[in-house]
Amino acid sequence: MNLYKLSFMAVLVCLSTSCGSYLSQPVDFEAPRAGEISETTKRLRKLPAPEEKVVVGVYNFRDLTGQYKPSDVGSTFSTAVTQGATSILVKALEDSGWFTAIERENIGNLLNERNIIRSTRQEYQGGNSNEPQLPPLLYAGILLEGGIVSYDTNIMTGGLGARYLGVGASTQYRQDRVTIYLRAISTSSGKILKNVYISKTILSQALDASLFKYVSFQRLLEAETGFTRNEPVQIAVKEAIEKAVEGLIVEGIEDKIWLPKEGEAASQKLIAEYRSDKDEEELTGLYNRKYFERKYSSAIGVSLGGSLLSADFSDNNLAPQLTIDYKNDIYRSLALQLSGSVFELNSGEAFAETFAGLDAGLNYTLLPNDRLTPYAQAGAGFLTRLSETDVPDAKNNFFKFQYGLGMEYLIKDNLGIKAFGTHNITLSDELDYTINGTRDDHYFNFGIGVNFYLGGSKNNN
Template sequence: MKLLKIICLVSVITTTISCGTYFNQPVDFTEARIGETSPVTKRLNTLPLPQEPVVVGVYNFRDLTGQYKPSDVGSTFSTAVTQGATSILIKALEDSKWFTPIERENIGNLLNERNIIRSTRQEYQGSNESQPQVPPLLYAGILLEGGIVSYDTNIITGGMGARYFGVGGSTQYREDRITVYLRAISTSNGKILKNVYISKTILSQALDASLYKYVNFQRLLEVEVGFTRNEPVQLAVKEAIEKAVEGLIIEGVKDNLWNTKEGDDVKAKMIADYEAEKEEAEMTKLYDRKFVERKSGSSFGVGIGGTLMSGDYSDEEVGAALNIDFTTNFSRSLFLNMNLGAFELKNQNAFSRKLAGFDLNAGYLVLPNDNLSPYIYGGPGIILGLDNIPEDQENIHLKVQYGLGLEYLLNNNLGLKIFAQHNLSFDDEVDYIINGKRNDQYFNFGLGVNFYLGGSGNKGTK
């Protein structure tokens, strides 16, 4: 019965984590289907309509990486990314409805076919002047150039796993990255009108769970379950190219290279949304970390939480705590904090005491350029009893404290924080009893908000 429970637990955990993949395992051949769309494809299809589509020519949108697909078993001549990026770009231009793409990748084939048409007409219709001529080709006012400029593999890898008495599981992941550049060139003077840069990560994941158990003498039970999921490189390239087309359209609208026919309000909203996305991108560095510029300044904070006594009595209970604090920054990472709080220390049916405390801490912000940053601090403090105490007991106690926390900036003026702190008293009389060699201690923990004076300087770093 115990073994059955273990098997069920392993199976449930694995299938719950990966149910979308696990319950859609291929068991038969599938028919051809229309190609997948991405969120960017849907945005391209819903862009405001242009005043007039722009005729563009794309000669070649190449793979400029020169990389081959990595292999663990030897060399391979398969390229790492698709060689058909030109077709992807032309489809994205068509989906946007802002451009009229014309054939230029295989212009030789087109010209050759037109010559065949002319020679056939001359051969079978003679030199009749009234016969229709081959219509002239469209010419492009703008050429689109660029390509896939990089394919970086294993920019981040990792995983985790555990095994105990033959029962275990593990997960692994790997992230690659492609980069695309797309530029628009005027055919009248050769001027580069716009240049757009887009990057896209490619995720690979693996998850497995296993059970190895002797159920009887010389009878070993083995159970394994798992899956591997790799994001298709072609779809990543497609999404990056579509994003580049979207950016090129809005950049052109912003600089009046072309315009929408749906009015100034729609144009202003489209540009505002794009500028907000660009600002977000400037703050987001590699590995999707949000970078901010925390200017030296000050903040007020309010926090609530609990305390837990570690003294001479057993059966500790959590007491309530409230604190306010003021923080001033000396630099991007170093700060000074003054904290005033009220809290309760108690043990079940043995001890209860209400106190106030004042702490003076020096601290260090570990990631000063991130929206989410841990911090550490420490310093001296004092606690003062707020209730009546026996005449032979001290009402004031000196202490030192140290702690750590985590702060997340919601915006320029507001941050959320969680914290935990260890307090070490210099005497053993906080709980009214002296016992043993160790002085009284207590822990406090909680969450709160910081209000920045003048803003925290939440801007993208250069």
């Protein structure tokens, strides 16, 4: 029964990770409803009012990908993204409150209808001069061009699952990506005033749980449940276009192309918030990794830990160690590192002595743009005894090689915490005064510590 309880709990946990989708399964027909309002739409509608609305024309905001929906069973002629992006853009312009959009996508239909009105008036009113003429059409001061330039499928896929004695659950996910460009063009000069680039990921998830078990002789229990959830591509395109319109407005305010009604204070506040968000976004990589700019080129580190001897005695104990090191960047990920350490090597009653070491080597950071990054180090150094010895003709100084791995996390620009482990090979079998076998004595260092970053900023070098 304990096994069944654990299995049931595992399935329950898997389902509860997306219980909102699981518990809102459709069971009846639904009435029409207004379109979904996202956080991007709300932010667009909260923009301050403009001094004067800008008349813009949108001839066509096209799907430039030429891509069809992927299919596992054969070819399909359904497009991967919506062909109605122009309508989405016009709606976003209206929601912003900054633009007066004029009809240009189907301008031929509009002109034809105006000709019908003129000919009807002339035919049935006999050319009455008192009849008012059709008002002139508005013309656009700015044209908006661009389109959906990319739709990338399966930029990230993965899953997780487990099964034990017929009870199991699994989850899978897939992430796609849509990219748009939106540019504003002056109709008087043809100059491109602004060009905005926006991308949006599209998530698909699947979750299932199953039970396949013989509960007694010739009695089989089988149960299965699950669901899939696919983010609509149209909503992803809508959010990307709304984000592009917001960026177009704020960057236009920054360049004094247009201004808000509330004046300079509102402009500066809006620009500061936008720049803060944009800086954060620019430091975010393709797979939603947060990139961190390391501003300093050198660091002093202090660490405490332990040393573990591996030599000719079977009894080896962890002993204390203190290390101070200095590193200076040679290249973006590569640094020269110098370190000095004092530590004890202990094999119980058979051997226990204190040593000092001086090392020089290279430190390679695997993820230089991340706050949390592993690193590797390797080099050479010298080792000397600090304890007095009664062993005649004992060797006190040793040349050694070392290599190791570590992990560092930057709490602030100039402060990081680290953990590391190194393997030190002394090229001698006399470290513990005992020569036995063919293998040289060696030892391991483990520690945790802090790095204090200092010196000039990399941006100023």
